Amino acid sequence: MKTTLVVSKFTFIEVYRSKVMTSILFLALGLILITYIASEFAYGAPAKIALDFGLGIMTLSSFGMAIFIGSTLLTKEVEQRTLYMILSKPISRGSFLIGKIIGLSSVLFINAIVLSSLAAGIYIFLGGSWNNLIFWASLFSFFEALLVLIIAVFFSLITNTAMSVIYSIVILVIGHSLNETAKISFAKMNPFFNYVVKIGNVVLPNLYKLNLKDFVIYQQSVDTVYLVKVLVYFFLYTTALLLFVLQIFKNKNLD
Amino acid sequence: MIQFQEISKSFRYNFWEKEFKALDNVTFSINEGELVGFLGANGAGKTTLIKILMDFSRQDSGKVTFSKKLGETSNQIKSAIGYLPEKAYLYQYLTGREFLEYSGSLNGIKKGELKNLISIWSERMQIAYALDRRIHGYSKGMQQRLGFISSLIHKPKILILDEPLSGLDPLGRRDFKNILKELNNDGITIFFSSHIVPDVEEICQKVIFIEKGKLIYEGSIDSLILKNSNDLYKVNYIEDNKIISKIIHESEKLEFLSKLINEKVNVLEIEKEKPRLEEIIYKIKA
Numbered sequence: 286m287k288t289t290l291v292v293s294k295f296t297f298i299e300v301y302r303s304k305v306m307t308s309i310l311f312l313a314l315g316l317i318l319i320t321y322i323a324s325e326f327a328y329g330a331p332a333k334i335a336l337d338f339g340l341g342i343m344t345l346s347s348f349g350m351a352i353f354i355g356s357t358l359l360t361k362e363v364e365q366r367t368l369y370m371i372l373s374k375p376i377s378r379g380s381f382l383i384g385k386i387i388g389l390s391s392v393l394f395i396n397a398i399v400l401s402s403l404a405a406g407i408y409i410f411l412g413g414s415w416n417n418l419i420f421w422a423s424l425f426s427f428f429e430a431l432l433v434l435i436i437a438v439f440f441s442l443i444t445n446t447a448m449s450v451i452y453s454i455v456i457l458v459i460g461h462s463l464n465e466t467a468k469i470s471f472a473k474m475n476p477f478f479n480y481v482v483k484i485g486n487v488v489l490p491n492l493y494k495l496n497l498k499d500f501v502i503y504q505q506s507v508d509t510v511y512l513v514k515v516l517v518y519f520f521l522y523t524t525a526l527l528l529f530v531l532q533i534f535k536n537k538n539l540d
Numbered sequence: 541m542i543q544f545q546e547i548s549k550s551f552r553y554n555f556w557e558k559e560f561k562a563l564d565n566v567t568f569s570i571n572e573g574e575l576v577g578f579l580g581a582n583g584a585g586k587t588t589l590i591k592i593l594m595d596f597s598r599q600d601s602g603k604v605t606f607s608k609k610l611g612e613t614s615n616q617i618k619s620a621i622g623y624l625p626e627k628a629y630l631y632q633y634l635t636g637r638e639f640l641e642y643s644g645s646l647n648g649i650k651k652g653e654l655k656n657l658i659s660i661w662s663e664r665m666q667i668a669y670a671l672d673r674r675i676h677g678y679s680k681g682m683q684q685r686l687g688f689i690s691s692l693i694h695k696p697k698i699l700i701l702d703e704p705l706s707g708l709d710p711l712g713r714r715d716f717k718n719i720l721k722e723l724n725n726d727g728i729t730i731f732f733s734s735h736i737v738p739d740v741e742e743i744c745q746k747v748i749f750i751e752k753g754k755l756i757y758e759g760s761i762d763s764l765i766l767k768n769s770n771d772l773y774k775v776n777y778i779e780d781n782k783i784i785s786k787i788i789h790e791s792e793k794l795e796f797l798s799k800l801i802n803e804k805v806n807v808l809e810i811e812k813e814k815p816r817l818e819e820i821i822y823k824i825k826a
Binding site for chain 2: 298
């Protein structure tokens with residue numbers, strides 16, 4: 286446990302000083318600009334539009350970072366041979382990988398906090414009123430990014446960086462659309478397609494459930510039971526995926 | 541201390557390509573207190589074998605056995621080993637000090653002791669002045685020195701170094717070789733790979749030589765040289781104010797020397813004609 290925290294601490298310092306943090310700053314400036322422009326074009330509900338744009342940009346940037354960082358996490362370490370230096374110390378491969386993921390997820394967390402605070406700030410500035418759902422939507426967006434990060438790490442272990450990025454994006458898109466796909470009449474009518482969608486719903490992450498933005502913008506409330514169910518789903522799915530990734534990494538040839 | 545038993549490893553880079561055998565039944569051992577040079581041309585299989593030793597890569601067949609003196613669990617063994625990979629490109633956004641703190645913390649060294657060790661070794665490796673700079677501003681030699689400190693800061697029992705002298709300037713090479721000799725005199729076993737024969741000849745007692753994944757020679761450098769020497773001696777002496785060199789055969793050595801002594805000739809030196817390790821290696825390869 287101690288060695289995991291050591292790895293996460295120095296991973297965070299390394300990423301904090303890299304250009305990733307500068308990109309968060311630029312994203313924040315971009316977010317202010319875009320939400321301002323979007324709210325100017327919105328008729329009647331500028332605050333809602335600003336919040337919608339703000340949370341959307343926060344989610345997209347978190348996905349971008351998660352996919353980019355996750356896909357290059359281990360390949361970069363192997364290329365630079367830093368992985369060899371660290372794994373030659375008394376630390377297991379599992380502790381190293383978890384430490385890396387914790388260190389990198391703290392960067393995603395900072396991104397989520399900075400951008401969602403900014404989005405909420407603009408929303409309130411434009412006349413919106415605070416709703417606790419904004420917090421939950423931001424937190425779930427961070428969870429979603431964390432899951433995408435682990436998916437990207439998983440693909441980086443079994444393929445190259447470029448393919449890992451592509452596969453992660455594909456899973457991201459499917460994870461968001463599978464829930465709604467099951468509802469279309471073609472899927473309901475076609476037994477084979479219906480079966481495939483059902484399997485997909487079990488194996489692939491249901492990212493749609495983690496997206497609370499629609500509740501924030503349109504419904505302004507969400508059932509607590511639904512929140513708890515989604516949280517449980519997230520923790521179970523993430524744990525299972527992480528265990529699977531650790532098993533692959535443990536047995537991987539680091540040539 | 542470490543035994544390699546019939547290690548084989550093959551690579552196939554593409555499904556349709558033929559398998560490439562990187563290591564073929566390699567068997568040798570590293571004993572306690574030795575300073576062993578691991579020789580071989582680029583691509584001979586040195587790094588692959590070291591990666592197998594460090595458990596980064598798995599062999600197709602064969603076994604690596606560690607002596608109980610190094611420990612029984614994986615973490616105990618790792619604590620007893622100091623490792624430096626070839627061309628390490630360290631964490632560029634950390635400072636040198638942070639990197640050493642990172643390495644030391646993973647080895648479980650306490651904060652106060654770590655600070656002291658960093659100070660001692662950075663002075664010894666002449667890098668103390670740059671410790672608070674970020675590593676991306678370091679030259680290759682400086683990164684090599686920093687990596688070297690990180691590999692020995694926890695006082696390992698054995699050092700495994702992959703091409704530690706490559707990329708260093710002549711002064712840096714001399715410093716590194718001196719430190720390796722000192723560490724070995726202090727009882728640390730050292731196993732280092734190199735493709736530069738004179739470096740190995742200069743500081744090692746034992747050499748392991750592999751070529752195209754096969755073990756060619758394991759043993760002491762002296763016995764390899766003597767085995768490949770002829771029975772000729774070179775005698776230097778002064779005659780008529782000139783230095784004369786004469787090559788004589790073993791069988792005539794005593795007679796020739798007695799003659800010179802009887803004639804009260806000033807004999808400067810007598811040396812057995814022996815080839816350099818590099819010449820022997822070339823001969824074996826040919």
